[in-house]
Amino acid sequence: MSKTPDRLVVALAQLNPVMGDIAGNLERARKARQEAAEQGADLVLFSELFLTGYPPEDMVTKPALEQACRQALDTLARETADGGPAMLVGLPWREGGKLHNAVAALDAGRILGVRFKADLPNYGVFDEKRVFAPGPMPGPLAVRGVRLGLPICEDIWGVDVVECLAETGAEILLVPNGSPYERNKADVRTNIAVARVRESGLPLVYLNQVGGQDELVFDGASFGLQADGALAFQFPAFVEHCATIVFERQGGGWRILPGDKAIVPEGPEADYAACVLGLKDYVEKNRFPGVVLGLSGGVDSAICAAMAVDALGPDRVHAVMMPYRYTSEESLRDARDCAAALGLRYDILSIAPAVEGLESVLAPLFAGRPRDVTEENLQSRARGTLLMSISNKFGSMVVTTGNKSEMSVGYATLYGDMNGGYNPIKDLYKMEVFRLSALRNRWKPPGAKGPDGIVIPENILTKPPTAELRENQKDQDSLPPYEILDDILECLVEQELPASAIVARGHDVATVRRIEHLLSIAEYKRRQSAPGVKITRRNFGRDRRYPITNAFRDRLEAPYMPDPALAPGPAGSISEAFDG
Incomplete structure (x- = not known):
């Protein structure tokens, strides 16, 4: 024995x-x-x-x-x-x-x-x-x-x-x-x-x-x-x-x-490390030679560029600024400075010929109608087409750069800024994007291939967010301040709170009703969005699965109390009405 x-x-x-x-x-x-x-x-x-x-x-x-x-x-x-x-x-x-x-x-x-x-x-x-x-x-x-x-x-x-x-x-x-x-x-x-x-x-x-x-x-x-x-x-x-x-x-x-006993990162550091690893392995395991992304001068594309460089190294990241008549000199400067800080390849391609060509083709059909979001979306789709063309020609994967706040309320353009193969910040709300950007300027994950120090210019972190699709446009023209929007969205998405409970937290009734409506009608866009790293308890796609065709809305009415007289007996029992 x-x-x-x-x-x-x-x-x-x-x-x-x-x-x-x-x-x-x-x-x-x-x-x-x-x-x-x-x-x-x-x-x-x-x-x-x-x-x-x-x-x-x-x-x-x-x-x-x-x-x-x-x-x-x-x-x-x-x-x-x-x-x-x-x-x-x-x-x-x-x-x-x-x-x-x-x-x-x-x-x-x-x-x-x-x-x-x-x-x-x-x-x-x-x-x-x-x-x-x-x-x-x-x-x-x-x-x-x-x-x-x-x-x-x-x-x-x-x-x-x-x-x-x-x-x-x-x-x-x-x-x-x-x-x-x-x-x-x-x-x-x-x-x-x-x-x-x-x-x-x-x-x-x-x-x-x-x-x-x-x-x-x-x-x-x-x-x-x-x-x-x-x-x-x-x-x-x-x-x-x-x-x-x-x-x-x-x-x-x-x-x-x-x-x-290794020290395990927590909070924002862990979130950032997860985003970098998710992007790295998606690119590596699917054998892309590198990535390309639009660098607009805004915080979303800046942090995605930083994550891409940290994941892959600057030699495998290509950033493209695609200005139009509404692009400010401030945005051009911020994008240039961000690219320089990260050490990646940076090109500028004007989208004016593409946008104006599309408008010319559509002019007979649009005659007599005022300009609206249609023309704004043409700009976004022209940019998306250019990035996908670069991807087709050189094999690099397009990195999508929309955050969870935008994807929640549909503040994104199908076949435009939603184009791409993978989105490292898909499960981060806008205010979290700002916090992680500030974090990256003073810290980077162990093994990251990007440079130390400030890689996202301070001006990007302090200026008001804008899509720059029309004159003097700001995100807050269409949306509540992100501090308010993100709290409402977290209540709706992560916590599934009824609208009345969100109002009880101090939010405006009309704002809550509008955001709940926008969240519901944007489901069809989210179904067509690129995959991205799961960070929160309920990401869009694998966690939160809602029907696209859906007429239900939380109308902010008082909760209905079931009538006890109508309730059945205990599950599996036979009520007295059927005895004998």
Whole structure:
């Protein structure tokens, strides 16, 4: 009978898988295992669904993908016959005709066992019940003589799975995760993990994926907790990080030897880092050579330019100023100064010939009608066409630069300033854009490729925002001040408050009614907008899903109180009217 070990060295692979790149992710796993072997690891843990990347959405139902994942897993299993570290690898696994979100244990040249995710999230950005079947309550899996509990991500957000593992003899909890970034979510994760540790009395390792995947950004920030809930180690956020941790058996239980505790960014710094990583990975993973964007002299395009340079470096960012008769000398100067500070390529293309040509073509149809927003939109669409043409010719992706305030109320032009492949500030309200711009002038994320110091001219941060589509135009001609607008929008979008509750916060009735109306009728525009980084609790697209055709409006009437006389009995009961 083999002796029960008193020491277990676990390598944690906080990596950035590429969605659907099974062969590439296989090689990433091999490299991580080789590094783990050199560090004397007994076991390597990978993040949730590592072989596919997370979340695979409907792609996971393709039989060819399943086959490729199983082939890759079998390859890794055979390679563990070399006596090196065992592996815990996430992948989709079909059993009994059902597809599961699974983690497989590999050692000694074979698959030791597989555990399935039992609690499938089906809220917010998650819809796992659409493609996966829940697994049974799992028991521990013995690897290298230690009974490991392997709850997968959502499995620790409730009590049952960890309770089952503890009751069936698990000694350590190793949790593979695909948990995307959301503002203030790090504290929520820690609190959830602490609760499971205190309930079970078991040490816990939380390993999270890192990197951008379409709208989602995974921040990594993996950590470990002792059996008493104390923090044992903390990995950095927003970067790949592989390191070993050591478990030692002490007094009948296991303890993690304390390791490094990285400082994880919070608040605006975390938001900015997430935007940069999301943009970087979207460009890199889709193999664009670089990006192009319109640089107007305003704050939105300035911060997008800064994020692009931080993500890719100035040599891969091309900014284009596209002036028209309403473009001020101030805007020309601010755009030029911003481009110079960032060190990127900067060109000026006048849109006058394009706009005037379009107006000339349309003149017979528009004769006798006054100029209005139609002509303003021609300017925006001429700019969008030029940027898309540059993209077509040189292969660079167009960066879209509209903020969440504008997208909420439809203050954007379809096929104009909404053109593009990706929008790093799509989930940031206007006032947040200002705050992050001021932040970037005194700080940049670790690893950012942009210059230090002031990169967004101070004048851009202090002048009144304007689209400059007509003479002396200011955003506040059409919208309430952004401080007011953003608060109303946050109440409507993130909190789903009734209009009456927003008015009770001190907002004007007519303003609330108008903003609620604009939010509703702009849904068709948002459906056609570029993807962008999720930052808030409810971004447009993956989180907040509203019908385009929708006649409901919150009319600011007093809440209706249901008539108790009309209410049915308890659910499932038979009322007295049908007795006998």
